[in-house]
Amino acid sequence: MNNSSRKIWENPWGYPEGFIVAAGVVLTGILLQATTGKLNPDLYAYPVNVFVGALFVIGLLTIYFIFNKSRSVRWFSTVYSTLPAIVVLLVLCIILGFIPQFPITAEESQLPLDFFSSLGWYQMTTSWSFVLCCFYLLIILGFTTLYRTTRRQSWRDIGFYLNHLGLFIALLGGVLGSSDLVRLTMTVSKGNTEWRGTTHKGEIVEMPLAIQLDSFIIEEYEPKLVVIDNETGRILPEARPESYMYEGIGKKTQLAGISLEVTDYLPYAAVFRDSVHSNIVPMKMDGSTAALKVKATHEGITQPVEGWISNGSYLFPHSILQIDENRSLAMPPQEVKKYSSHITLYTEEGKTEKAVIEVNKPLSVNNWMIYQYSYDDSKGKYSDTSVFELVYDPWLKIVYIGIVMLLSGAIFLFVAGPETNNLKIEKIAEIESDKIKK
Amino acid sequence: MTWDSFLYFSMGSLLLWGISDISAYISREKITPLIFRAGGLILFGLFIAGLWISLERPPLRTMGETRLWYSFFLPLAGLLTYMRWDYKWILPFTTLLSAVFIIINIANPDIHNKALMPALQSPWFAPHVIIYMFSYALLGAVTLVAIYYLVKGEKLKNTSKIMIMADNMVYAGIACVTLGMLMGALWAKEAWGHYWSWDPKETWAAATWLGYLIYIHYRLKKRSSNKTSMIILIIAFILLQICWYGVNYLPSAQQSIHTYT
Numbered sequence: 216m217n218n219s220s221r222k223i224w225e226n227p228w229g230y231p232e233g234f235i236v237a238a239g240v241v242l243t244g245i246l247l248q249a250t251t252g253k254l255n256p257d258l259y260a261y262p263v264n265v266f267v268g269a270l271f272v273i274g275l276l277t278i279y280f281i282f283n284k285s286r287s288v289r290w291f292s293t294v295y296s297t298l299p300a301i302v303v304l305l306v307l308c309i310i311l312g313f314i315p316q317f318p319i320t321a322e323e324s325q326l327p328l329d330f331f332s333s334l335g336w337y338q339m340t341t342s343w344s345f346v347l348c349c350f351y352l353l354i355i356l357g358f359t360t361l362y363r364t365t366r367r368q369s370w371r372d373i374g375f376y377l378n379h380l381g382l383f384i385a386l387l388g389g390v391l392g393s394s395d396l397v398r399l400t401m402t403v404s405k406g407n408t409e410w411r412g413t414t415h416k417g418e419i420v421e422m423p424l425a426i427q428l429d430s431f432i433i434e435e436y437e438p439k440l441v442v443i444d445n446e447t448g449r450i451l452p453e454a455r456p457e458s459y460m461y462e463g464i465g466k467k468t469q470l471a472g473i474s475l476e477v478t479d480y481l482p483y484a485a486v487f488r489d490s491v492h493s494n495i496v497p498m499k500m501d502g503s504t505a506a507l508k509v510k511a512t513h514e515g516i517t518q519p520v521e522g523w524i525s526n527g528s529y530l531f532p533h534s535i536l537q538i539d540e541n542r543s544l545a546m547p548p549q550e551v552k553k554y555s556s557h558i559t560l561y562t563e564e565g566k567t568e569k570a571v572i573e574v575n576k577p578l579s580v581n582n583w584m585i586y587q588y589s590y591d592d593s594k595g596k597y598s599d600t601s602v603f604e605l606v607y608d609p610w611l612k613i614v615y616i617g618i619v620m621l622l623s624g625a626i627f628l629f630v631a632g633p634e635t636n637n638l639k640i641e642k643i644a645e646i647e648s649d650k651i652k653k
Numbered sequence: 654m655t656w657d658s659f660l661y662f663s664m665g666s667l668l669l670w671g672i673s674d675i676s677a678y679i680s681r682e683k684i685t686p687l688i689f690r691a692g693g694l695i696l697f698g699l700f701i702a703g704l705w706i707s708l709e710r711p712p713l714r715t716m717g718e719t720r721l722w723y724s725f726f727l728p729l730a731g732l733l734t735y736m737r738w739d740y741k742w743i744l745p746f747t748t749l750l751s752a753v754f755i756i757i758n759i760a761n762p763d764i765h766n767k768a769l770m771p772a773l774q775s776p777w778f779a780p781h782v783i784i785y786m787f788s789y790a791l792l793g794a795v796t797l798v799a800i801y802y803l804v805k806g807e808k809l810k811n812t813s814k815i816m817i818m819a820d821n822m823v824y825a826g827i828a829c830v831t832l833g834m835l836m837g838a839l840w841a842k843e844a845w846g847h848y849w850s851w852d853p854k855e856t857w858a859a860a861t862w863l864g865y866l867i868y869i870h871y872r873l874k875k876r877s878s879n880k881t882s883m884i885i886l887i888i889a890f891i892l893l894q895i896c897w898y899g900v901n902y903l904p905s906a907q908q909s910i911h912t913y914t
Contacts, residue, residue, distance in 0.1 A: 288768040298870050305863040310855040315905045340851050389849065398846060436768045460766050462890070550768040574771035575844050587844050614848065622835050629828035633820040633872075 228290045233299035240351045241303060244344025248335040254343055255587040256319065259394040261609070267390045271350070275357040283362075290428040292362040297355050302483075304348050320415055374631055377624030385617025392610025393618050399606075400588060403428040405599040408561070412605055424580060426603060427559040433596040435549035437461040438505045438526060442471040443535070443545045451542065458547070461507060472513060473538060478521065479508035486531040493534055495523040501597045502530030505549065511538050529594050548595065556587055556601040572603065583607050656765050662700035663724070665754045667748070670728050674745040683736065686744065690732045697725050713782040715839025716898055717763035721781065722880030724754040726790030734794055738818045746797045759910075767911040775907070777840035781833055789828030789893060795822040796890040799883035816879055819886065820872060826867040834858050853903060854911035858898035864889030 248254075259267065280376075282288045290296055315325055317337050328335045335342030362373065385477040399412030403426050409423035431504050439458045443453045450456035451471040459470045467476045484496035484506040495506050506525040520538050526546040527533030528645055555573040559578060572580050578585045589602035673689035681685065701721060704712045712718045731747025734740065767860070798819050804808065809815065838848040849855060868885045871877050900906040 224797070273796065292871050294870050298867060301863055301867050305860055307868065308856055308863060309892075311851065312853060312900075313903065313905055314858060318850070344823065350822040386708065391784050395848070439766070456764070458764065460768075551771060552768075553771055573773040577843060577846075584842075604846050608847070610843075611848075618835050618838060618848070622830060625828045625831035625835070628824050628831075633817075633869075 217595050219492045226286050228287070229295050230299060231539040232290075233295045233297075234302075234467050236296065236298040237348075237351065239345045240300075240347050241307070244342065245334055247343040249333065249346075251343075252615075253323075253335055253338065254341050256341055256344060256394045259391070261395050262431070264321070264391040264394050268387060271353070271387070272357075275354065275361070279358065279361045283365075288358065289362065292353055292358040297359065299356055300352050304352060307339065307348060308347055310336060311345075316340075318415070345385060348388065349386060353383060353387055354642060356380075356386070371569060371634060372630065373629035376622055377570060377620045377627060381624055382619045383506055383617070385621060388613035388617060391490075392614065395607075395609055397607040398604060401603045403556075403558075403601055403603065405429075405431060412433040422583075422605065423563045425561040425582065426585070427561070428601050429557045431554070431556050431561055431590065431598060431601045433554045433590070434552040434600065438507060438549050439508075439543055440470060440475065440507065440509065440524065440545050441547060442473055442538075442542055445537070445541055445543055449549075471542075473542070475544075476510045477507055478510050479504045479523075484525060484535060486525060486527070488532075493523075495525065495534070496508025502528050504528045504531050504533075505546070506534070507546065509536060511536065511544060515539075529597065545549045552598075554587060554590060556603070560585075582609060654700065654707050656704070656762055658703075659700065660759060661844055661899045662696055662877060663759070666693040666728075667752055668671065668699040669696065670744075670748040670751070674741075674748055677735065677741045677744050685735065687732070690744070694725070694729055694732075701725060704765075708765060709767050711782075712765075713778045713779060714762040714769060714773060715765070716764075716901075717758050717761070719782065719786060719855065719897070720754045720758050723790055723793075723886065724751040724758070724787040726787045727754075727793055730790045730794040732786075734818070734822065735827075737821075740815075740818070742801065742846040746801070747794055750793060750797065756861045765815040767896060769890065772844050774784065774827075775840055775844060777836055777843070782839055784829050784836070785833035788826050788833060789897065791822055792893060795819055795826060796886055798822070799886040799890075802883045802885075803880065806865060812879055816872075816882070819882070820869075823865055823868055823886070827862070827869065830858075830862055830865065834862060853906035853909045857892065857900055861892045861896045864892045 221227075221229075223235075241645045278288060293626075314331055316335060316339060319336070319338060319341055322450070325454040326332045331337055334344065336344075339345050355377050360376065360383065361374060363379075364371075377420050395413075399414055399420060399422070401409055401422070403409040405428050408425050408427040412420045412422050414420060432435075437460050439460045441456070441458045443449060444451055444453075450458070457471050459468050459475065461477060461480065464477055464480055467474065481495065481497050482505055483497060483499040483503040484495050485500070485503055487494045487496065495508075504527050506523050506526045508521070510519050510521040510524050512519040516539065516556045518534060523534055524536050524544050524546045525531070525534045533546065535546075538544060548607050553573065555571050557571050558569070560566075560568045560570055560578070562580065568580075572585055573577050574587050584606045586606065587601070587606040588604040591598040591600040594600075670693040673686040673693065676689060677683075677686040677798050698761060701712060704721075712721065728751050729749045732741050734743045798815065801820075802812075802815060837855075841850065842848040864885070868882060870887060873881055895903075900909060900911070
């Protein structure tokens with residue numbers, strides 16, 4: 216059959232039909248959005264999503280086994296349907312990347328009222344057009360994988376199945392599972408036990424577990440010094456603000472054109488002010504502040520300036536050291552190095568467990584993951600409150616199966632390279648012989 | 654080792670890479686360009702290692718630090734391509750592009766300090782970013798191939814060999830992009846509670862990934878046009894640039910959790 220004289224919708228279908236079908240999927244989504252309104256993920260929570268997922272997979276298999284000789288069904292396993300589907304998904308991704316997104320909990324009235332809001336694209340990932348595109352891609356991935364099994368299998372097919380089936384599993388699990396995802400926060404103060412979580416809508420939920428906060432510890436990096444403009448308070452030089460992190464007593468450095476020497480350091484200090492001076496004395500207590508004693512000189516002053524600088528705390532004010540009428544030395548709040556909650560965990564089954572939760576080190580209990588989320592930042596390192604996030608995602612294992620398959624598939628791709636490599640040797644030989652002939 | 658020595662190390666490396674490029678055109682053997690290029694890479698690698706030790710954290714936090722890795726991996730990608738496919742021009746092209754990123758780092762140095770926010774303190778941090786920077790370098794090199802192809806146009810001989818080379822580079826590149834992206838997903842689950850949140854950086858990472866998937870699938874058809882393939886590569890690389898640093902300037906990304914500097 217001559218492809219160029221082929222009319223549209225005449226077999227075999229090519230890219231034009233592919234783009235029309237893919238655009239049709241988006242259009243269907245837009246129409247659904249206009250008629251049924253925004254997609255409510257709560258309606259698809261368990262068991263509806265399990266039902267939808269089972270129906271989808273059984274539907275794919277049924278159509279495949281009954282109509283696998285049909286050219287139209289087969290077309291869904293070809294590059295001609297795949298490529299336009301990826302292009303359309305890419306276009307939606309680019310739109311998602313450009314227009315600001317609003318959380319799923321946002322009310323209609325909070326969204327801007329324009330063309331995009333009627334399409335649902337201010338909440339792109341839960342818009343009908345986006346979700347339908349994902350399902351269209353899943354249909355293609357499903358048929359492509361099924362038809363591949365009818366070919367004579369070679370070792371290269373391992374990579375194919377890992378990548379395509381892996382993506383099918385991860386994507387289907389991710390899309391369906393998003394309705395079952397629960398994220399709550401729980402605020403616990405030292406010595407207390409809490410079993411109620413708060414949803415992002417502000418509802419209080421009783422949990423099947425309780426957390427007792429035994430202690431909360433914040434470690435900070437060494438204090439830093441900066442030179443600030445007395446009038447604006449901005450860090451100098453304005454074009455490229457500099458800072459110096461404390462390295463030890465007796466160390467000298469240059470900072471924004473000023474020579475500094477650190478002459479003393481108190482990690483725990485108290486600041487007492489009378490009418491003339493402020494006195495800095497060592498004192499280890501809740502609310503004590505870090506303080507550095509610095510000798511500063513620069514061209515144009517005869518006598519070095521020496522004094523204490525501190526970043527203060529919820530208890531004490533900060534202290535700066537004035538160098539001249541324009542500039543002062545100051546200490547910004549220290550950066551947090553690590554924060555950890557030492558907890559005792561109680562479960563409904565009566566289990567008690569001691570654990571430490573840190574950022575990047577969550578605790579897993581009965582399908583729930585407990586994360587270090589935040590603390591009382593008004594008190595800084597003396598916070599006696601820790602905020603946890605609790606996440607429940609029953610579909611995680613399915614998604615991880617897909618991710619592990621995709622990871623292996625990627626390693627396979629890296630090692631095996633493109634299929635054309637099989638032809639490589641003959642082809643290059645052919646090219647070389649062409650050269651000789653010329 | 655502090656950032657102050659960067660000028661000497663980078664200029665030394667660029668000199669060695671330049672000699673390697675010239676020697677590739679003069680010498681018949683591949684060994685001379687290989688030795689000089691490797692010498693430059695070792696010198697540059699020593700600087701990265703020294704910076705890592707002195708900062709007491711992986712030097713991967715700031716934009717300038719990622720540029721540092723990029724200027725290291727590009728000449729490496731160029732060398733690997735040259736060793737495998739014999740095209741000499743990929744050597745000076747990658748050296749030049751690396752020089753651009755080195756000059757940006759010299760002219761506009763970052764503030765380097767030891768602080769690393771708790772979210773970044775993870776065993777995933779170094780592999781996630783390093784594999785991404787390596788893929789960016791490979792895909793940068795194949796973009797140079799695409800530009801070379803489009804500029805030379807009809808005058809090129811052996812176009813099928815260039816296409817096979819481009820395919821190989823894209824397969825290796827997207828394999829690394831996939832690894833970097835999924836490691837990021839596994840890390841995100843550990844750090845933020847979910848493996849994919851459609852944060853602007855993640856959205857553009859997905860867009861980049863889809864862009865290269867389009868190339869791969871388009872190339873599967875024997876009748877695909879070489880020119881269109883090369884244009885797809887350039888568009889995909891633009892998506893990659895938005896993902897790498899472009900997102901920092903997008904209004905949609907102001908609350909992104911991926912902007913650190």
